[in-house]
Amino acid sequence: MTSRYSSEPRHWNEAHATFYGGSDATGTMDGACRYGNLYSQGYVSNTAALVTVLFKNGAACGGCYEIKCWNNTQWYNPGNSSVFITPTKLCPPNDAFPNDNGGWCNIPQEHFDMSQPAFSQIGFWRAVIVPVLYRRVLCHMDGGMRFTINGNRWFNLVLVSNVGGMGDISDSWECDTVLVGQSLSFQVTTAEGMQITSDNVAL
Structure with missing residues (x-):
């Protein structure tokens, strides 16, 4: 399963980027x-892990962003001008450090803490922090939407992933009905207002 991105013209915003985890990205799982x-x-x-102002209590999960080099820093990889990422984690603030020296994810910073493989596509891994420009882009996901269900007979948590369009979902809901033995259908509304109905996708 792979994802492709469409760089439709959108407004660029200033931010900074760092990286975490190792070169195999195993340290970036979960979140x-x-x-x-x-x-x-x-x-x-x-x-990437997003700061509080961009993470928006999880509403940014699954969205798609393009991040590119900016300001001609010596730490940029000259072979690549931009990279496409998906938010999967929150980068929490650390008030023990100032915003410009270790507290990169403090409020109200706009910051991307990227996996090392993603960061290495635009910058050298020896860099501590680099200025970047970012913008939202459309993402086209192969394989269709995925619904992962966890819980028990009284409570179900449904995780929706691999969403196309803007990649993120605009709202969530709760249901206190016991659904054991019933087939489940879902209607998903993406951030840009696109609705997709998936009938009888789970039992």
């Missing part, structure tokens, strides 16, 4: 978006 194994979910290693 606040609860995607678990990012390889099996189709997001692979082009992922």
Whole structure:
């Protein structure tokens, strides 16, 4: 399962980027978006943790962003001008450090803490922090939407992933009905207002 991105013209915003985890991206799995194994979910290693103002209580999960070099820093990889990423984690603030020296994810910063493989596509891994420009882009996901259900007979948590369009979902809901033995259908509304109905996709 792979993802492709469409760089439609959108407004560029200023931010900064760092990286975390190792070169194999195993340290970037799981996270606040609860995607678990990012390889099996189709997001692979082009992922990032977002700061509070961009994460938006999880509403940004699964969205697609293009991040590019800016300001001619010596730490940029001259072979690549931009990289496409998907938010899968929250980068929490750390008020023990100032915003410009270790507290990169403090409020109200706009910051991307990227997986090392994603960061290495635009910058040298020895860099601590680099200025970047970012914008939202459309993402086209192969394999269709995925619905992962966890819980018990009284409570079900449904994780929707591999969403096309803007990649993120505009709203969520709760249901207190026991659904054991029933087939389940879902109607998903993406951030740009596109609705997709999936009938009888789970039992």
